[in-house]
Amino acid sequence: MARAFADGSGRDTWHKNDGWNVSEILTLAAQNLLSPMILSFALGLGAAIARSDLTVPEAAAKMMSLYLLFAIGFKGGVAVADHGLDGHLIGALAGGVALSFALPFVAFALLRGITRLSALDAAAVAAHYGSISIVTFVTATSVLAARGIAAEGYMVAVAAAMEAPAIVSALWLVTRNGSGNDAGVRMDARLWHEILLNGSIVLLVGSFLIGLATGAPGMARIDAFIVAPFQGVLCLFLLDMGLVAGRGLRGARGILDWRVVAFGLIMPMIGAVAGLGVAMALGLSTGGVALMMVLAASASYIAVPAAMRVALPEANPSIYLTLSLGVTFPFNLIIGIPAYVAIAVALTQG
Amino acid sequence: MARAFADGSGRDTWHKNDGWNVSEILTLAAQNLLSPMILSFALGLGAAIARSDLTVPEAAAKMMSLYLLFAIGFKGGVAVADHGLDGHLIGALAGGVALSFALPFVAFALLRGITRLSALDAAAVAAHYGSISIVTFVTATSVLAARGIAAEGYMVAVAAAMEAPAIVSALWLVTRNGSGNDAGVRMDARLWHEILLNGSIVLLVGSFLIGLATGAPGMARIDAFIVAPFQGVLCLFLLDMGLVAGRGLRGARGILDWRVVAFGLIMPMIGAVAGLGVAMALGLSTGGVALMMVLAASASYIAVPAAMRVALPEANPSIYLTLSLGVTFPFNLIIGIPAYVAIAVALTQG
Amino acid sequence: MARAFADGSGRDTWHKNDGWNVSEILTLAAQNLLSPMILSFALGLGAAIARSDLTVPEAAAKMMSLYLLFAIGFKGGVAVADHGLDGHLIGALAGGVALSFALPFVAFALLRGITRLSALDAAAVAAHYGSISIVTFVTATSVLAARGIAAEGYMVAVAAAMEAPAIVSALWLVTRNGSGNDAGVRMDARLWHEILLNGSIVLLVGSFLIGLATGAPGMARIDAFIVAPFQGVLCLFLLDMGLVAGRGLRGARGILDWRVVAFGLIMPMIGAVAGLGVAMALGLSTGGVALMMVLAASASYIAVPAAMRVALPEANPSIYLTLSLGVTFPFNLIIGIPAYVAIAVALTQG
Amino acid sequence: MQTHDAKRVEIIIEAPMEGRLTDALAAAGVTGFTVLPVLGGSGRSGQWSREGQVGRSGMVAVVCLVAPDRLDALLEAAFAVVQRHIGVVSVGDVQVIRPMRF
Amino acid sequence: MQTHDAKRVEIIIEAPMEGRLTDALAAAGVTGFTVLPVLGGSGRSGQWSREGQVGRSGMVAVVCLVAPDRLDALLEAAFAVVQRHIGVVSVGDVQVIRPMRF
């Protein structure tokens, strides 16, 4: 299954691990830091903080995310078509959904414990950390591909399944800590429909199924589009992510105190550990373990914020967006992913 | 000329036909159904009908169509430069223009016969079926390429030539069935200028000439852009077409009765047969016959609707857009193209 | 350093020059004229002048320019990483900055001498000719790549360094020829910040540094995105440049008299000669000499116009935009670049 | 040229609420409106810009022309949707040339 | 601050008619106008949205500030273009700070 997410560039080299040592981790971290993706993100971050007028047009950013979702979903489907379903699919889906349901409770408790956020804001933030960041996931797959580490193709399906459950938990938390009806939950069938048929979920699952149906022959027809340029597109997309994160941070001065920022750094580690436990229990491959850690550690900034605006309009969007996009996303991108991969390698191949 | 529209992916295999049988047609239909393009269209269609908020930004959709027009025109021009003009160019152009002029009369008669549409709406619809759908044409070329079937490169010029004449016939029909001056034809030099210098015609013809002028060396410089990723871009574009068609169908409930829908399914077959006749009479190659059938069978949804809004403002756009985009386009994509190709193969190589 | 800007298409052939003759120059000019890039520009120009409604969406044009800036900067950085810095970097930067400072004075004197432009308009125009056109630069690099001629990778840094200084000179010219305080210079720290952290400068320098940091391994990960499709994207971008230039010319009838147009043709030659002198004095490579000529000969149409709107609002934008985009840009693209390359080859390899 | 009194209602609201707003308008019998894009803005909840928006879906401006007697129904409907959300509603007097449309 | 009376005319019209409308305005001596994009809307001919538009060219909003005495000329010109097409025209009273412009 080594080709699951291999980027087909023919430069993949199976990274043999006999034993493991710190220097190697550092080398990998450095290597990760020096990847064009990370540096593009840093460039965007720096440009925004320096108030450069560099911007990526909204339509272009949207299109790049459609491309990434389509490509990652399709590749996952083809991988499953090529290598067949090992028995773990159901388990992985169930595990991912469970994590998405459970993590908001952890996040909520932690926020109420160490920060001064209101129950409402804490619940809104918690929803983001139960859900996932697909770009973090995509970046992780390209890191794995670059190192020739295999991953289950169906992890994209797991990613899709983890987007929504966290929202339920968060809304339940709000109703329980009911902060007066004027700030009550605004939840209706229509919102559920919007969440579950959210564009990114539909495209991810849809392209996964297309890849599954067309398999290798389908891949042969479009790989020059979805495989070869993939990492380059990811660079420009991360450049834009950096710009948006930087602008968010600039605008959020004073909104986030150090406690809240601390949460944004601690929570992904907690999530990663939880993801690690679930993945090991399921007996996923090295790459699968790493990706499950990434999913659990990452925080949503697309599906969940939109849902929160509708369901919890009184919650302050600056808090959850800045935390998710300005703190946790960069943390996972720069430190988290290489660490999660290293740990996954150590524990599954050690 | 086998490479005329070959997608250069090196996976083309000249499909040898000694004899022909139903099972093969079915296999091909299935194979066509399982192509990433068709499935992407289906995904978009399903997403829109399920009211997902999945959307492709307008600017991105516009850019993809510019890319497809440029690529298809350029490839056609290079093909002609490589293989020279066989004597049929003039004949093919004349035949295409004649079809574009003639088909609206057939469509109009059919509509007045089987539907309850007013003369005005019927004429507006008729204009669309005389003209062509370039995306249907593009999809057909990639189906031919995948099967290694050659086509005359200048068919893109024929496509461009077929866009406008149908409008003349439709306006003539309106004036003849003159339904009161308040709903008379609004035709002026300016509109002619807009139609004939319509962006898609200019880009198609222009890139055809560029390909003709630069030939193989020009192709060598940009094939990595216009050949390799072509089918992948087509997937995302068809995804958007599916979304637009689905939204149209959703909004058009009640606007189209079954008679009108029936027209949208019968008319392409009539067009295809007419195209077949003309192409066989001209003695085009297998691919050329298939493409002429596709052009005659397809209905415009860009150039003609805009012209109709100006020339026949009282005609209801929902009718012609839904018919062309929501009924005939999917029909041609899913059933039409493989059938036309199969027939062309059977009759030219049988 | 032969691959510095090679487009990796594997079609580069080192063009051996033993001796030099006119017929060869003509062949090259013709070859340049028949490149898909130039013809795409011509197509856009023609379409706009013929009032076709062909347009490239603003977001798409912006995205293509981001792509070109990122790719050119990254390639330059990788080239430096591969081949190391020869001693000329500092010299080249200094020379470029000096040219950018000096050329506006030449342009201003020439304009006041041969045209009837006011001191204000003359100064605004002068700023554009001291600064540079990055697309002209990009096109020149792809011409060099197609001929397998090497260039110093750090020329992109020189290009970035040449954007701003010309503005200082122009504003100094205005204050000196002070045309009443109502039309005085509006210069503040904020504008300096905007100019120096202008998006295109930041992206160009940033991607140059990224390429420098990641070197060949980084290139290996994204070359399928930034190298292979480069010339194709450039075609579509030049198509749009042609459309914009054509629309500008159409709207500018009467604004530019023949004297002003003459300036738009003479000034680039003066700039090219100045650039040649500096480059030869610095002992740059053949490609480096050609690119320095191109930079000195080209006129800005992005960074400087925006700065002029803020600093010299009374200066007429139609004049400097039409001159830069409608006269000098096409001149450099069609006649200038091949001539500058031919001269550079003749003088450095003769 | 003969014109008719009407009210021009301009509602600036978060994009995720657009569908709910227009549905509420339709329910209140207001079937005519136009939606315009918004690039950015500033208010009590701070400044924002659309550029490179990821995660923040921005806002839209909904313009409604209605007959004066329909105004209250419209405002009731709109306010029910807008009240708990950021955004603004303004009403101006205008003349229209096609009364039958309202 | 000293201001001057003017009329603000807002014309929402199909994109394919924009050029004809602005030409008609120019012919009527109205040389100042601004065109704004429209995302979508709803009216007697149903609801539409710009997203992923293929084949439907959508609408635009044309805003004109004119001196009151120019209003009728403008409306005549606009109406001649708009009458047979979908769209709306509204006129409001405004103050402007630069009379010379109108």
Added chain:
Amino acid sequence: MQTHDAKRVEIIIEAPMEGRLTDALAAAGVTGFTVLPVLGGSGRSGQWSREGQVGRSGMVAVVCLVAPDRLDALLEAAFAVVQRHIGVVSVGDVQVIRPMRF
């Protein structure tokens, strides 16, 4: 429904001046505004269109709803920025449903 008097100020200005304008507004205590995109337009400095813009950054429309007593401060601030630039400023009377916002 109970509403409150307010002024709707619409400033159409060159994009490069947007930041300076909004800063000036903020300095004048006007913290609420919305920025809308502009596709094109025509005025004394000729006609322009946004399509495929390279080098011409186009314009934007800034809409401000303010309490009547804040109008002069706003206009002073806006005019200081706009005066030497192309663009237009208009002021209309409107009713708003949320007085506390101004």
